[in-house]
Amino acid sequence: MQPSPDAAALLSTIAELLDDELLAAVPGPLQHKTRVAANLCRILEREWTTGEAAAAAERARLAELLDRPDLDTAALRAELCTRIRAGGPEATSHDVWEVLVAGCRDDLAIVKPGHDGWEGR
Amino acid sequence: MSDLADLEQGLGRFLGERAGETVRVSNLVGSTAGARRTNVLFDADLPDGPRRLVATILPTMDIQINPITAEAAVRGLAERYGVPVPHLRGVTNDSSYVGGPFFVSDCVEGETIPRRVLRLVHDREIGERVARQLGAALGRLHAIPTSEAPAELVGDDVADPAEQALAGVEESIRTLVPDRPAFAFGFAWLERHLPPPPDRRTIVHTDARNGNLIVDADGLQALLDWEGAMRSGDPMQDLAWPALRMWRFRYDDREIGGFAGREPYIEGYVSAGGTFDADRFHWWKTLGTLRWGLGLAGQAEAHLDGRFRSVVMAASGRRVPELEWDLLMLVRP
DSSP, X not given: OOOSSOHHHHHXXXXXXXXXXXXXXXXXXXXXXHXXXXXXXXXXXXXXXXXXXXXHHHHHHHHHHHTOTTSOHHHHHHHXXXXXXXXXXXXXXXXXXXXXXXXXXXXXXXXXXXXXXXXXX | OOOHXXXXXXXXXXXXXXXXXXXXXXXXXXXXXXXXXXXXXXXXXXXXXXXXXXXXXXOTTOOOSSOHHHHHHHHHXXXXXXXXXXXXXXXXXXXXXXXXXXXXXXXXXXXXXXXXXXXXXXXXXXXXXHHHHHHHHHHHHHTSOGGGSOTTOOOOOOSOHHHHHHHHHHHHHHHHOTTOHHHHHHHHHHHHTOOOOOSOOEEEOSOOSTTSEXXXXXXXXXXXXXXXXXXXXXXXXXXXXXXXXXXXXXXXXXXXTTTBOHHHXXXXXXXXXXXXXXXXXXXXXXXXXXXXXXXXXXXXXXXXXXXXXXXXXXXXXXTHHHHHHHHHHHTOO
């Protein structure tokens, strides 16, 4: 077992270094990359903290939707893709859409919090 | 890019040869607009007086969709039909002047960076005006007889532009995101709602979004970046592209580029002779959203397989859920 700080705390520390100290010091062309790198650290920090629970929730939703509790997440995703492509009821189902929206919401909570605020056209 | 003294000399020589007399060039400044191209602002003493000009220079090895001469020609054609564009002063494929093909245009003052454009537009409360002007600009472009399209402009008449676009994304889904059901679901929607071939084909700009516009306090001044223009496309493809959420830069409730809702935009379009088709518009908007998601996945792929190692390209992969969300909202059953 690794001692403290854990991965989330270290990623947060690297993000602070990039944003608060390095950004002002790097030449112009590198500033965008520096911001992107800092943002990636914050994404990984959130993924470290909540990613496991989100993955478990996704698996549970897909297993129930497809009635295949025996499959792992990757196999469940592949199975759903196959059924949608085959043009069965999954391709137009509101239940399928709801499950995809819920999964996407969890993904966004890690990579772009707030992006799910828009539901319009 | 060569240094500023070489550029000054090369631009002076180019303009001088065209004018038939010596043209003095001065006050060169590199500009930020344009990702791959270099824009250089400068003053030139032309025979008809001093002018602030801009040279748009391509890297020599760049892969252009259209040859730069075709891009300049379609822009000139659009100008004659009342589309706001920077007036062209000259174009050449000859790399001997400034190290790459380039064109020279009148400098148009205003903002081009999307967030700055939106700050200006909303400070001045001219969002509806800009949306209407953009709609009118596209309406005028689409009113040009396709027989007048420059001979070397790309984009031959395809039987069905929507069907062709759909086949393209199907292939990319298979290779880039075969395991992401949101793409499969979005694709199935596009397949079911495929519109019939358009009644009318027009010259299309293909990228008339916030970011390719010059806007000042009076509104839209110019539509830029005609590199991807095509001689024959579905006008609703052109009209829908600026409506993607991606181009609103957080002004999510303003469908058209973060400027305003679609009403003034469509009014402008119709007033300039365009015909709006809501279903076809929505289809192309959805297609564009899905395709942008594939573009991001493709950037991550290019990073991972070593074609283009970059932290920005890597980060694009983690932007895919943004487009999945937008796509799902557009295809809600």
